[in-house]
Amino acid sequence: MELQQLRYVLAVAETNNFTRAAQRCLVVQSALSHQIARLERELGAKLFERTSRRVRLTPAGEAFLPAARQCLDAAERAAAEAAAAVGEVRGRLAVGLIATVTAVDIPRALREFRRRYPHVRVTLRVGASDDLTDQVREGTLDVAFLGLPTTARPHGVADHELARDRLVAVVAPEHPLAREHSVDLCRLATEIFVDLPAGTAGRLQSDQAFAAAGLDREVAFEVTTADYTARLVEQNLGVAMLPSAYVPQLTGVVTLEVSDAPARVEHVIWSRVTHTPAASAFLAVLDIPSSGAAHP
Template structure:
């Protein structure tokens, strides 16, 4: 079994197409197909069910894939660790970023990192805090920015607090409360809200604050991105609670402090067990290592 065969298997699994997988691996399709058939013969199982129009993992292929991916990751890490011993940072840096990052300029930090370590391949993933914590523990992400309620501590990862901030109410300019200088949660009891999906860390600070205050809340709209949230507010369909820096100054919307509103903590997180050389180099750029 060769590492290149594992790369071919992974490419076919991701593309679900031998032609596209061969293009992705910069190899002739016949060579890729031959290598996968050779691996299947060695293993004694078929990894893919294929016709001229369709390719799917078999049960054996699905069982084989996680360990194959881990083997490739381990091989890449071995190369990166060997290079790091000579002072050269190589390999891959995978960063997870939530939609509401406000405490760190990710593009600027990545730009500085790339100039210092041009041979490192940078990957950026969007998603939620819970999945990023799990991914860091599993080793599929190196570093992530999280946003969590102040009562929730990330566990099983190393962390650095980037910011603590109280969310503000975001209203349309014609809203009945738009002239107020301050609000309380009870002032918003009759409003229609847009928020992140129920059960997500982005939603949790607001849900916990309203529950603690004993104030009911109606969330009619759910969205994963703040742009859609702000558009719904702009069209007077809802109001929302967001970090102040998320709302552009030229948005035309009104932001009002909520004295008993939810507090959110933004963290930078990484592996507390064996961070990669690229992860440690990025942390130095971000000035937290």
């Protein structure tokens, strides 16, 4: 079993297509197919089901893939550690963030990081805080930027608190509240809301605030991005609450202070187990101590 074979398997699994996988791996399709077939003979099991219309993992392939990915990650980390020992940062830096992070200018930080460390392959993923935390624990991401309620802490990772912020109300320009300077949760509870999906960390901070005040509200529109939230609010389909530091980026909506608004905390987190030289270098670019606080 060779690392290149594992790379080919991973590429096919991610693209569901042998041609696209070969293009990604910069080889001809026949060579990629031959190596996967050779690996399947060695394993004594088919990894993919191939038809004229689709390619998908077999049960054996599903079982094989996580360990194959771990092997490739371990090989990449080993090469990065060896390079770091002689003063060179290589390997990969996989960063995750929520869309409303404001405590750090991520694009600017990534540009500076690439200037200092041009041999590191940088990837970026936007998602929900809970999912990003899971991916850091699993080693899929090296560093992630989260927004959590003040009552929550990321578990199983090292973290550093970046900033605290309060939520503000966002309404359409023609909404009756648009003429007000501030509002409270009791008044907002009479409105229809646009919010994140139930169960997410971003939704939890608002749900907890209304519950603590003994209030119920109707969330009719569940969306995953703040910009789409603003688009629905602009059409006067509902109101929303978003971080005050983020809303200046929005257009077409009116912002109000919320007198009893919930707060949120922005964190940067990284793995306590697979802490790579690239991750340490990126945290250094941000002037964040890589020791961090660890939470079980």
